[in-house]
Amino acid sequence: MNRMNGMTKAGSNAGKVLPPMVAQLMGMLPAYPGSLLFVTALNVAIAKHMPQDVRQSLSGKKLRIRVKDAGVEFDFEWREQRFAACRKGDGSDLTIAANGHDFVLLAQRQEDPDTLFFSRRLSMEGDTELGLMVKNTLDAIDLSAFNLKRLVRARLESIFRV
Numbered sequence: 001m002n003r004m005n006g007m008t009k010a011g012s013n014a015g016k017v018l019p020p021m022v023a024q025l026m027g028m029l030p031a032y033p034g035s036l037l038f039v040t041a042l043n044v045a046i047a048k049h050m051p052q053d054v055r056q057s058l059s060g061k062k063l064r065i066r067v068k069d070a071g072v073e074f075d076f077e078w079r080e081q082r083f084a085a086c087r088k089g090d091g092s093d094l095t096i097a098a099n100g101h102d103f104v105l106l107a108q109r110q111e112d113p114d115t116l117f118f119s120r121r122l123s124m125e126g127d128t129e130l131g132l133m134v135k136n137t138l139d140a141i142d143l144s145a146f147n148l149k150r151l152v153r154a155r156l157e158s159i160f161r162v
Contacts, residue, residue, distance in 0.1 A: 032085060032087055032088065034072055034073075034074055035073075035074045035075050035076055035085035035086065035088075036085040038065065038074040038076065038085070039074075039076045039082075039083040039084060039085045042076070042083045043082050043083050046138075046141055047081070047082055047083060049141045049142070050137060050141075051137070054133065054137050055078060055081070057130075057133055058077075058078035058130075058133075059078055059079075060077065060078075061077060061078065061093045061094070061127070061130060062075065062076075062077045062086055062091060062092045062093050062094075063075070063076055063077065063092055063093065063094050063095075063096075063130075063134070064076075064092035064094070064095040064096070065095075065096055065097075065103075066095055066096070066097035066098075067097075067098070067099070067100045067103060068097050068098065068099050069099040069100055069101075070100050073088065075087065075088050075092065092126060093126050093127045093130055094124065094125070094126040094127050094130045094131050094134070095124070095125040095126055096122070096123070096124055096131065096134075097122070097123045097124075097125070098116060098121055098122040098123070099121070102116055102121050102122060106122075113135050113139075
């Protein structure tokens, strides 16, 4: 059994989902503020790491992240030099769906997107070429870009600079 940071790979994490009551409460939240918070995190964590050709390819493309067990979706697109939230219902060029736990494992690089995809824990609908570009771009970004402590510290330092 492969272990990383006390967690086992694929098999034992497959069934981790939010409790139904939590999922029901999260599903009742309005969509747009969640998307706004989500793109704020994307802009802080990865926007500056994206190559120019990826920025051009993403321009005007609508993306949706669906957290299945939470009943929430984040709709966004790339506009000029940043991610921007979109109102739900505009449709999407690409929808990526998984349970919240699996998205966390992906962000922490404790699980491989291909493994999740082929085990049907991660799904993609829409423009598969766009999906492959997103996957490859995220794979190429330095893991430290997703270090929450570092991001919060840097943000606080920028706010409180004299």
